[in-house]
Every structure is written in C-alpha cells, then in structure tokens.
Amino acid sequence: MERGSPGASRPVEPGPCLSSLRGAEPAASASTLSAARAQPGSRVIAVAAVLPAGGCGERMGVPTPKQFCPILERPLISYTLQALERVYWIKDIVVAVTRENMGAMRNIIQKYQHTRISLVEAGETRHRSIFNGLKALAKDQPDTQLSKPEVVIIHDAVRPFVEEDVLLKVVAAAKEHGAAGAIRPLVSTVISPSADGCLEISLERARHRASEMPQAFLFDVIYEAYRQCSDYDLEFGTECLHLALKYSHTKAKLVEGPPDLWKVTYKRDLYAAESIIKERISHAVCVVMDPKQDKEPVDHFLEALKNELNDVKIESREPGQAGRDIQQSNLEQCYNFVSMNIMMSDFQETRKLLHMLEESNLSILYPVVVVSVHFFDFKLVPLSQKMESLMWIRESAKEMKKRNILLFGLIIDYSQGEQKLQESLRQGAIIIASLIKERSSALVGQLLVA
Template identity: 30%
Template sequence: MTRYALVPAAGSGSRMGGEKPKQYLPLLGRPLIHHTLASLCAVPAIAKIFVVLAADDADWARHDWSLLAGRLEVLRCGGATRAESVTNGLRAMAAMAVAADDWVLVHDAARACLAPAQVEALIRTVGDDPVGGILAVPVADTLKRAGADQRVQATVPRDGLWQAQTPQMFRHRQLLQALECCPDVTDEAGAIEALGLAPRLVAADATNFKVTYPADLRLAEWILRSRQLSSAEQS
C-alpha cells in the first residue's frame, strides 16, 4: 500500500485577524505552509503530498515551491469547510489512481512545526492497524467547563483525555466513506469514530500545535529556529 499526505489549505484563517490567509503568512522568510509541506516531504515513506486549495486561490502562485518540486500535487477543489475540502481532495485523488486501501495522512496546513520523526512514528505504529490512527497529546492541564455567564460550571476529569493533532492516518476508501456519511465532523478521526471504529492514539508533543492566533507565529518561529540551531550544532 502506498502512503500519501493530504493537506487542506482552502481556509481563510479568520482568527488571525489579517487579510491574508494564515497559510501564507510569513514565517522565517517563507509562507507558513511551506514549512508544513517541507516536513511532510522529508518523510521518504510518503509518495506524494496533495495540497487542496480554494479554486480562486491567487497566493499559491506568488511563492517559490521549487525546493519541494516533484513531491507536491495541487488540487483546486477546496470547500467551505475543512471536512468538505478533505472530501473533495479524496475524490480527486481517487481519479488520479490512488487505490482504496492506500493510506492517506491528513495534516493541517497551519501545523508548521511538525517534525518528520513524529510522522515516521505515526506510520510505524499505525501501518498494520485495521482502523488507522492519529497523533495526539495526553491532556495535562486541569479542564473547566464554563456556564453561560463564563463562570466555572464544573471541573472535567482529564484522565484518559487526549488533545487530537494531525496527521490523521486512514485508508482512502474508508475515510472517504466516513466523511460522506458524517460531513459535520471537525477532524477525520471523528468521522471514523461515527462508523463505530476506534482509531489508534500515537503520542506526539506540544510542538506540533496549530497556528491559530498572531502570538502563535512567534512561538512557531522560536521552535523552528531552535531546531535549525540544533541541527547546525550536530553537523
């Protein structure tokens, strides 16, 4: 079975508060999504990375993708929601000879600090699993449920709770069927769970976070710079 990555990148990133979609915001001299895609391209086990863009996306062509040439396939079939973009991308992949049992690793465009080692751990752990699995982090903080007045209504036990991340890795046909049956989910695992299946949890770490607010860009820059310095020292 071949492994592919699918990166939905058709959103506007409205919570960042700017005019430019957050996947194109500058991060260390390149658009944020470039770092995301470079991490996926650094995993030899992934045959190709499909990038789902909005049909009217004009920003992609303004950037240089030559360093990732040969690994990327752009699909201009983005939808109104993440789930719709992933579903459209899966359908387009099927038309490009992606097989029903091939693995698809769906990854958020805004998780720019993904480490290739995390992807390799997911592939190694989930590769023989009958369902599939996701990167996630056990919840460490105390959780509070708020009432309508924004006061604490209850403390939620955190035992057994995990914070879902991406990539989320499932077989092409099963994931497409799950999303077609359950289009309102917020992640791929939710659609698989709605079929009565239980995805595997693979421990990652907090550096694989999603850039959502302006301050997150500074944190992502710090993480990526630290990795660059560490790599330079080791070489």
C-alpha cells in the same frame, strides 16, 4: 485538480511506499521498517497525505491567511510541505486551497521547488476540503494523475514541525487498527459552562487528551466515512477520527505525540515558529579559509566561537572542500559560514564562498548567513586606507540579499597586544553568534568592528 510542477532539484528523492510489517508495533522505528523493506517478499503499502489549507485565519487577526504568513520571508505552508517531502515514502501530497489562493500556491511550489504536490480546490469548511482531497486520491475528479493509496495521512498546513517518527507511528497504527491519531496531554482543565455562564462540569484533566495532527487512516475507512457523513458533519465537524468511528465503526488507535505538534493559530505563534526555525538552522557553522593563511589567529578565534555557540558543530573547510560539501549536502545542510581573510583586503576567500553559494540551491529554503572576517595589522596599514576596499561588502550584500544570502563584515585588529587581542576575538565571536542566531536582514552589509 492539478499536479504541482516538480522542482529542479531537491535534496531527497521521493519514494513511493512504506514497508508493511505483520504485527508491527505502532511505534516501529524508521530503521525497523527500512530493514523490513529490504527483506525478500515483504509487501509495500502506498501512502499519501492530504493537507486542508483553505482557512482564512480569523483567529490570527491578520489579512493574510495564516498558512501563507511569512516566516523568515517564506510562507508557513512551505515549511509544512518540506516536512512531508523529507519523508520519501509519502508518494503524493494533496493540498486543498481556495480558488483565489490557487495561483499563490502554484508560485510557492515553483519558487521553493516542492515536489509530489497536487492541488485541489478547498471547500467552504475544513471537512469539505479534506473530502475534496480524498476524492482526488480516489479518482473521483476528472484529469487526476493520482492513484488511490492504502493509507492516507491527514495533517494541518499550519503544523510545520511534524517529524518522520510520529508520521511513521500513526501510519503503522492505522495499518493495524484502521485509524490512528496523535494526542497530547491537556495543558488546561476543560470545563463546560451552563447557559447562564456558570460552571456546570469540570473534566478530570488526567483522563483526557488533546487531539492533534497528524492522523492516518486506511483509505477506504476514511473515504467511506466522508461519503456517508451528513451535511451537518461536513459543516460543523472538526474531528476526522470521530467520523471514522461514527460511520465506519473504526476505533482509532491513539499515539502519544511530541510537544512540537502544536498548531500555528495566533499571531504570537508565528514568532514562536520563527524562533524554533532559527534555532534549528543555527546548529552548524562552517569556517572557510585558505590553508596557506596563518592559522594561529583562526584557532584562537574558533575557540572563542565554540564558547559562544554551545552544542554547535563548527567545522573548518578549504574553499574547494566547502564547495564540494555544499554540492553534496542533503538534509543536514549548514546554513552558516564564516570566511577568514587574514591580512588580506581583496575578499578572495569570501568571493569564492559566495560564488559557490550562488551556484547551489542552499538558500532557497532558508536564509544563509555569511560573515566575512578580516584580520588587519593597523600599525602597518591604517584602517582608513582599508575602508575603500572594505566597502565592497556593502555593495555585494545588496545583491546577495536578493538570493537570500545575508552577508556581514567583521574587522579585527591583529596588531593589538595579547590580552586586547583575546578580548577582540571574544567580542568577534559574540557578534558572529548573534548574527547567526538573529539572522537580521537589517544589519546586512554592515562592517562591524570587534
């Protein structure tokens, strides 16, 4: 068992524990537990998580195990780790990976600056991998730096969209009942076929539920269950809640989970996960411009942009202010920037913005989109005379792409009549909205004309 290297900097500092509430409802909110933690004499409970990540991804039909498949050029498991790291009261996260993937996992931890991660060697089956993770937390393995938690969360490495709310609910329920797990309504009816392939039993869908992750247990309950279970259970079993019931005689509390607990299983699920991630990081746009520039075209352009990006927060920032925001931002970061250059071809504002982004860690986890918008009066200076300086975007984009910053250029003719200018502004807004939503690396460095 080895401890992962801590990252250089992360937006949220880890916390060691969760407040314990006497008589707390499983659905207790984060604010309720935070308030209890602040009360004098309130007891805290230590929480850890175990992620089995030793699967080979047979059902996905790709050579790379699904937990290491890239989404926006970042391994799927990294998103799951990030989701757990956001929850500061999870003290330790133990990941079980195969020996051949141990090096790759270490690289992921280092590259994406994951913290609180410990690695153990996965077993041949899912249950054996989980058992190895529990052994590490129980100090049953040599050289462990971990301490035994009171509650342990078991979660799949390929369920990247788990939120703190559902984690909190299963932990609170496990503290009260000994075991808890998230469930979801069945989408399809479950049937049992006979030996000759004919229908034998059809279950009433309304009375049954699909067992999902995360699940949580009092550590002693689930650890003792694994210590007692048979080789058959370890080899062919999949349901941790069943082991707690069978060997520790603990009935799990079932917690209704949200729709986004689904598991990445098939190749099409990778595209669905990418779509969700793109949508989540496209909900804020920061517009950067020098306050000395003419704001009239910018105001019209922002109105057009708001019409294209419904329910998107658009904020205008001066370069220095944008830099401070980048340095001080935490989990609610903006990954989309529009740099306004009015009647200028030296990219002054864009250069400042790119320099700030390079110095920050913003692009480590997600690709950052930067659109450099240029308003030119083509009646005064023909576009052909501007092209030489505008080619700077292409060269800079190559370097920025190495840092996961996607740079694009957009040109708008400011010398047009009012009606044509409004149409160009609308077209420009459509182009920017598309660049932000799609995040296509194929168009990086392109000079687009609205």
